[in-house]
Amino acid sequence: MRESVRVHHVEELTLTSALLSWKFALWWNLLIVLLGAAYAAGVVRLRREKPERNWPAHRSWLFAFGLVSLFVAMNSFVAVYSHALFTMHMVQHLMLIMLVPALLVYGKPLRLWSELDGSGRVERVLRGRTVGILTHPAWTMVLYSVVLVATHLTPFMQVMLLNPWLHHAESVLYLVTGYLTFLPLLGKEPTRWQHFPYPLRVFSSLMGMGPDTGIGVILMMADDPLFPAYGMMRDWWIDDGTLSVLADQRLGGGIMWFFGDALMAVFALVLVKQWMRAKGSEAGFGNWLESARRSALAETDSEAESAVRNLRAAEDVDEDERARQAYNAMLARLARQDGEHRQSGR
Template identity: 40%
Template sequence: MSPLTWHSLLITWNMPVAAGVLLGVAALAYAGGVAKATRWPVSRTIWFFAGLTVTTVATGGAVEVYSDVLFSMHMAQHLLLIMVAPAFLVFGRPAELLRVTARGGLRRALSGVANSRWAVLGTHPLTAFALYTAVVVGTHLTPFQQSALIHPWLHGLEEFAYLASGYLLLAAVLPHEPLRRPWPPLLRLLLLLPGMAVDTVVGISLMMTPAEPFPAYAAIPRTWGPAPLQDLHWGGAIMWVGGDALMAAVAIVVITDWVRTQATDLGPWLNAARRSAIGRGLDENADLDGEEALRAYNEMLAALARDNRR
């Protein structure tokens, strides 16, 4: 195996056939849905194909090739597949696109599946978190990773598990997909906290491991890069710091949406200010946008305070 350099990071490719076929089908299906949909936002299409691009790089580029040689590169691949790509895919809203473009029997079938007991249970936020935890812990703190290094088909299933578990968790946290009625923003933020704890515990556990737990990495002859144990500790640090940083970025998105939603709820207040202004003799059609609306609202509060004192 040639040393990992910026040049090899850019030119090395080895896309598995199964992954290439699935990514191609997903791209064609989404493009067909966009062609059928009415006024589908371009931004959603950009987000979805950005997610497919990240998935392609993670499963067919140098990240994939060197993940069999360096555990730290495997951890970079892990974060791309379980956090970055799923977030982009959720912003692309493929489930919403399928819902608005499905017709006839397909629409009825999708409705039946969406209302089934298994679908309701599988898309529940707690189920998504449990699946995320099981995937992260099960692939790093057990002998599973050793088996995935030996059997390529198992490594492919591992990558799919990362993408699927990340998508379900982020679809529950970011209420963009119509998988189920979203939790309130505060509960969705609280769901991210144990998710960060999972990344922290797994990352620190790997950093504190005194011996290489995956002999397949140590068995690969190479004269470059970190020693196997040091590489393991680097991977744990990437898991801890990188995973928590990505979770924090998702939390910022949730908070931003929450603040934006609260801002739209100011309508009743501004209407009350408008009625107060009208009561002072202003025209009902007067423009109270911006500073004038805020001034009218403050005057209304002051009038209410004077009434209370009287």
């Protein structure tokens, strides 16, 4: 069977070979250039057409770092060795599903696109039902978990090793999954989840550690290689005991566990810092509890038509003056009714 698969003739991984090992991923590099050019052109156009709308430089830098990280993941020694070593595959995986998407989200390309559109059509699409469903935090976290399980605890990895074209499909899957996952958690893009409450963002980030930890531990504790095809992917250190397939798998599992959780922890800390500076509904649990409170107050008195309108129109009872006045008037009316009821009962 070894003759039927492609053996990767790469040198033993050392610091020197890592620095000198590069490949040219044509289609990925074209994508990087197109994304970078489109973003740069958008920034230039925004500054020319709307000079009053200042586009912060740090957003452009973060987006550029994301593209550079994508270039490194698909062209450097990480990509060269990713099909020969599970450890390098795991490094590439973490870059594609976590680091690159997070940096791109922080660059806010969707907001840039929206601000360039004077008709408002782009923002309507981004806030529409379809995009809202695709970026729903509950769905994206499930997607993140399913993708990790499907690509590491099923025969997919074994099949991918024997069919290299699947490696590119897996890379696309990681990149898209990561972007959809981190868009509602880290982003402030003009979508339905722009004001997703920070407590829930932090909670979702911490929950995201679960799949990385669970799968990493399973890979580390396995008694036998889960992906034996790795033994046919290279023509060195197979029989000399330097790094067996099982040891390579266990090291990769450790990388997934430690660095996956570490990145999620960093994101959670950033969110906590933003939470401490947040005001309004984002600092709590959004408008859900407030909406229930308004409904309960409004339904206690069917005759208070004006109070109902004020309460339902207000975004926050404690912040809107009309709602506060209606709320106090309703409490006074209920107190009077309660007093009259007690007097009539005597």
